[in-house]
Amino acid sequence: MGFAVPRDGVGYLAPEGFLPELLRELGPVERVLGRLALCSAPPAQHMDDHPATAFPATVFPAWAQNIWHDLRVIPFTSIAQAATALKGLGPRWALYDEHLPRRGRARLIQQRLRGPSSRPLVFGDPLPKLPLGSWTLLDDSTLLASPRCSSPFVHGEALFAEDKTGPPSRAYLKLWEVFTLLDQRPDPGQLCLDLGSSPGGWTWVLHKLGALVISVDKAPLDPRLAGLPGIIFRPESAFAQAPQAFGPVDWLFSDVVCYPERLLALVRRWLEAGTVRNMVCTIKFQGETDFQVVDQFRSIPHSRLLHLAHNKHELTWIWRKNSGDRIQDLFS
Ligand SMILES: C[S@@+](CC[C@H](N)C(=O)[O-])C[C@H]1O[C@@H](n2cnc3c(N)ncnc32)[C@H](O)[C@@H]1O
Known part of the structure; x- marks a missing residue:
């Protein structure tokens, strides 16, 4: 096995193609299995050293698509014994096996477990209540399991x-x-302000939710959306929108294709104005990932950086004025 993880070790799973980004954020790790990086220290230990408003990358790495908490290393001698051990730790399990040269044994164990639902989630429906753990094999007679995933x-x-x-x-x-x-x-x-909105996927979501949408893009909005009651389209630059011209804005969205520093300046302008309550912005990288800008976004209080499953070479930055530091607890 050659690997000892303390009971409260943590695993960080990178999105496909972004393991280098994750490892850069984490620094030294104990071991990497496929795109799962294993660390011996739990996030809470790092957290004590840092003020609540500036969490370091190692606590909530942006490039971790799933965090495996409370790692357990469990030796076993039979498939039945492995399945029983996992069932004793949690009700539902997802097998991570991308890195395994032979997957048969792991799949036989998984067949004995209650797995995740194979049905896609209908937007608006509640998430399953039963927790979903993750597990994998370290070798043919040792499993690594996390009963609590982010x-x-x-x-x-x-x-x-x-x-x-x-x-x-x-x-x-x-x-x-x-x-x-x-x-x-x-x-x-x-009131939602959707910057860089065309052809209108986000504006469509917001309109469907019944929000009032001011949709801003230099390119045209899809004709099926343009002119609908509740949608005002402005064929203008996102960067020309002065916060003072809007009054209170409930949600500001940006999916503008632009250099990350330009988005950071836009976000700061809106933060200084103090008129917006929530922001969701896509940081789009061109060429290399700009880690310096990532850190600047990360250090903005009451915000969180995520790589969504539907992000490409992008991160999503979420800020909520009234979240207190609870935003840090989300997805962690
Ligand atoms: C990825 S697309 C947005 C997709 C959109 N969120 C959707 O759901 O359909 C990026 C958009 O940014 C727009 N864009 C680029 N520079 C802009 C600027 N300075 N002001 C406003 N929009 C801009 C582009 O025209 C493009 O429509």
Whole structure:
């Protein structure tokens, strides 16, 4: 086995293609299995050293799509014994086996467990109440298990029953994922500003929720959305929108394609104005990941950086004025 994880060790699962980003955030780790990085120290130990408003990358790495808490290393001699051990730790289990050269044994164990639902989630339906643990094999007679994972989805992959006809782009899935993880969404009648909105996937989601949407893009909005009651389209630059011109804004969204520093400046302008209550912004990287800007976003109080399952080479930054530090507890 050659690997000792303390009972409260932590595993961080990178999104596919982003293990280098995750390892850069984590620093030295004990071991890497596929795209799962194993660390011996629990986040809480790091947290004591830091003020609540500036959590370090190692506590909530942005590039971890799922966090495996309370790691257990369990030796076993039979498939039945392994399954019994897992059942004793939690009710539902997802097998992570990408890194295994032979997967047969692991799959025989998984067959004896209650697994995740294979049905995609319908947006708006509640998440399953039973916790979903994750496990894998370290070798043929040792399993590694986490009964408590940060994501309610298998390996952090949010799987929705898609709407193939309504939204004009697949970007709507990012907002469905954010609202599902937050368990919060704009209420009917709330004012939403959607920057970089075309062709209109996000505007479509917000309009469906009954929000009032000011949709801003230099490119046109899909004709099916343009002109609908409750949607005002402005064919302008996102960066030309002065906060003072709007009054209170319940939610500000940005999916603008721009350099991350430009988005950071925009966000700071809105924070200084103090007129917005919630922000959800996609940070889009061109070429190399800009870790310096990532850290600047991370250090903004009451915010959280995530790599959503539907993000590409992007991160999603979420800020909530009235969240206190609870936003840090979300998805952790
Ligand atoms: C990824 S797309 C947005 C997709 C959109 N959220 C959706 O759900 O369909 C990025 C958008 O940013 C817009 N954009 C780029 N620069 C902009 C600017 N300065 N002001 C406003 N929009 C801009 C582009 O025109 C493009 O429509």
